[in-house]
Amino acid sequence: MGVPAFFRWLSRKYSSIIVHCLEERSKECNGVRIPIDTSKPNPNEVEFDNLYLDMNGIIHPCTHPEDKAAPKNEDEMMVAIFEYIDRLINIVRPRRVLYMAIDGVAPRAKMNQQRSRRFRASKEGVELVEEKQRMREEVIQRGGYLPADEIKERFDSNCITPGTEFMDNLAKCLRYYVADRLSNDPGWRNITVILSDASVPGEGEHKIMDYIRRQRAQPNHDPNTHHCLCGADADLIMLGLATHEPNFTIIREEFKPNKPRPCALCGQVGHEIKECQGMPREKQGEHDQFADSLPASEQEFIFIRLCVLREYLERELTMASLPFPFDFERSVDDWVFMCFFVGNDFLPHLPSLEIREGAIDRLVNIYKDVVHKTEGYLTENGFVNLERVELIMQAVGVAEDNIFKKRKEDEEGFKRRMKEKKKRMKAEQRPSFMPSGQFSPHALGGRDRPQAIQNARHAAFDMRMQGRDQQNKDAAQSLKAMIRNGNGNQSHAGPSDALDGRGTKRKADDSDSEPEPEDNVRLWEEGWKQRYYKNKFDVDVSDETFRRKVVKSYVEGLCWVLRYYYQGCASWKWYFPFHYAPFASDFKGLKELFTEFEVDTKPFKPLEQLMGVFPAASGNFLPETWRTLMSDPDSSIIDFYPDDFALDLNGKKYAWQGVALLPFVDERRLRAALEAVYPDLSPEEVKRNSLGSDLLFVGKSHPLCDFIQELYTTGSTESTEMPPELCHGIGGTFNLDEEPILPDKPVQSPVPLLRDIAQNIAIGIKFKDPQFQDGFVFKAVILPEAKMPSKVLKPGDWEKSSRGSWRPQLGFNPNRQQAHLDQSAFRTLGHSMNRDRQRGGQYSNAPPPGNYHQGNYRPPHGGHMQPYQNPRQQQGSLLGAHVPFQPQQYPRQQYGNQGWNRAMQSQASAYQQNQQRGRGGQGNYQHHQGSRHDDDQGHQRGHSAGRSYPLPPPARRYNWN
């Protein structure tokens, strides 16, 4: 959902859900890049079976990145996308399935938001170009230097919408990419790739959900398969919870606030386009060797462990002494439902529920009361019990008045505090004497201790002189001040009094209070409801019918959204036809408001949807005659395409937070108008406008390959059931592809930068998710054979049980070995690296994620790593003093059954060493340790040439190289 605050709130409140990703970097040797072998165990000490990519979260940053220069042309964009996927594969290393889903045509309910985004993006793009032009002229006039403006077409990010040529090209490129990796990358050897491109209707993440839901509902599904979903949207968390799969992890880029962005004009960081001076570029490093690397430019990734979130939620939602048995799974569904009130892509959020004000906690508290009262849950399998929802809404409604008042108070308080702070900052002066060197103040716990004083005598002299100078200056200043004031008898001429005489006059008064956007709704004042309806809907509060209509639509919306998350799209047509939400207190008599959605609705065709979401300025993505409909005064749909539109800041500060008052699309008129221009489509456009199918790819060594090849040789035209035993219990149906990728048939590269695949061993076929009867209800339950992952959070009764001190789990592996350095190691380190190197900055105390703890996966310098590793490899003997494993912990490790290496066992053929490990069974730690040791060596073989390690046993893993 488009609620950035939601993720922030979640990760602060439930901090243990986040695990930093460890990423193995590829090394360069004599200028040749050594590819990473992703068939090796995952450095994150967990094995994932399935990786799902919500591709739009990848396409956007790759095509118009915010923190680096944009790619020059479409080919570079494609390569950037490929590299991004490679990077994700390297981190996640899926063993069974890679599912790539690009947003297809979305349900009508999403269209309002899409329209709003695209209309804005179009205007923003034009503004940026204008601003650039203006600033460029200005800078050049002032004699500044700017790099030549590359003549490139402005990339209109609106082309990332299903049905455009760009998306069609992207689908082709991804097919090539998949074929290439399946043929050449060892990590892909055994995985099944499903590509759902923009021609398949549905939003990317919902196509993924649909796939998971349907796989779960078919009998061959493996209930313990481990999912990893990539994407930054907060609603992925909801979706993941809604699956009720026990092992579900989300991977996303770590959000770092205030990242420096390069200036759009000169490409340098440190200033915005408005302040561009056109200064020559500063050299980065002594010989400009860091020219292309922004400081910490590469985004780190984080995992979000939903099983940990479930643990948190279980603690929070569990209700004692219920009149019926407590079912945690049902309460999770209710929690997901309540999060929709706070914000989702399809409905505006209720005015009284603001996530920053703890709206979800408030709802949870109310919820617990209500469940007691109503003796039941709010939702079941994605269907809403409206009577119970009404009770919740009424409880929120009662508090509404106070919420608004409190909001205003908080706002005022915040403003006051900021003002006071500013004042304080202004008034504050530096201490008159600040010791330097060894005695300078340092942050507590700081790592970088100041250097010891070399020449004590000299340092003492310096400090004395400095202090005296300062005193002299102060004295001189106060003297001056006295003279100026003509006030000789001032008795205490201390430095503090000298302040006023020190130069600049104070400004008249705080002129810094920014002009506030006027708010005529004033929710905190009596009569707010009336004003809200008048201002936002232009109706009187007495217009009961209209208000009822809004509430009805909103209730329908809640039902639709929940159904969308749990059962799939209930109606492609439904949408919320207002720009604002009603008040919680208006939710009365909900039961009769909603019956059922219209059945058998069809999604728009891609080009139709483009007509629905694009502004006239993006008309160049459409055929000629279609485009005219967007601008011709005689067009019968001209009202969909305003040039400019009103923006209601709605109490917010920035334009992008406001509500865009765009007119809604009349579906009937749209279809009628398009009927006349349909004959103008070229055959190519007709193809782009048609609905496509998911594609499934496997490599030659996959058991499915022969089966599919057989289908192609027989040339059967009807759809064939996929044999689930060949592919980890995944079900579905196959249909022959018209232009298939076949083994031993070369694949042409659609990107000139990349070579054709001469020796292709991949095969592709059309894939369809398992189908169920109409009216089938997907159950939102934990599957019977599912094993729940071990708990991560500290048990509430830990102290009582006297089991020693609690060791929090940092990664996926509960028994992660921590690297320790003893003193000699530190000496060696200090010898080869400057120990006092400045790692200043706000976060210098926190260890950088994935730099130290994983030990050998990312060695800093090839030559000096030995002391680093040796302690670890011989941990048993060297670190006898701090053995980190308490003996009583052993029985709790269920190593053989679950945890990070379970998945590997099932991939028996590829990971032979895991069989040895598996035989170790529970608690056999020493054995395991040994195999880890081997592992490390094997791993290093690639890049530690010249070191005297015993050779690993031959042909252990990559015998097929």
Place this chain on the structure above:
Amino acid sequence: MRFVSEMAEAEKAEDVVSEFLGQNPHLAQWVESLRGHCETNKQWGARREFILRNMEGYPTIQPGHPSPSLDRLLSLSMVWANHIFLGCLYPQPVMDKITAMAEGLEVHEAPVRKTRDEIMGRGKRSSLSEREDDVSQKRPKAGGAGRPPKPGPPPQAAAEHQPFFNRLYKTVAWRLVSAGGFGPNLDHFDILRACVEGAKASLSCAFVPLRDIPDLPAGRAQRDGQVCELRCLSVYLGTGYGRDDAAARAMASKEALKTFQGRKVTVRVCRRRFRGSDVEDLVLLDEQTRGAGLPPALSYPFQSEPAS
């Protein structure tokens, strides 16, 4: 404000529409089917009037049958409603079209919205010089650009012009009597022009597009159309608003003639707004009005003319 006094006439529009529909019950049912699901009564009422008024322009529309021409009319009605109620702006040709179609239609208390461009500080012609350039380019009559206005009319000017306007008053009175009295069905501009010319003077008209006028009170529905200001011997007579120049001029003449309905007319020096500042202006008033609440001036003859 006087020049939007059209509004008063539109107040009865609602009654007219319901009366019309009462006489054509078959239309009533059909037109109700065109209502959008989420339209408020107010919005629908206005749009319904827009549709009914413009039906004539689309003779191929057959009530009860969907047709492309009906869709075109519906689309334009939505353009107009979106413009009035949501604050959308459309390309100029479209705007011109709906302004013409919506002539005579008035909406009360249309919401005031800020467009995105206005919020972003773009497109809005906010700086004074920019706007003046614009106006003077289009309308050379609107006065010189960029010069600070001189102190104002010479002090004796009011007294000097008074005799002329006394004469004009009589001419107008007779003229109106011969035309059958002051009423809505006259060609007001023609009468005024004839009278002024009969008094050996000439009328000067200044036209400015409505959206270029600062200082307008909030709450007005229109954004487009022309405003006309009439002067005679540099004395202000009246301002009017209309869809185009002719309509604006007619309305201004009507306002001017209203001044002549009193028992006498006087030339006074009054303070008015002009391009965002207060200036002294010569104004023709009847004995009741005090010169307060004058619409902002569109032209200002009492400043040094530029060389061109």
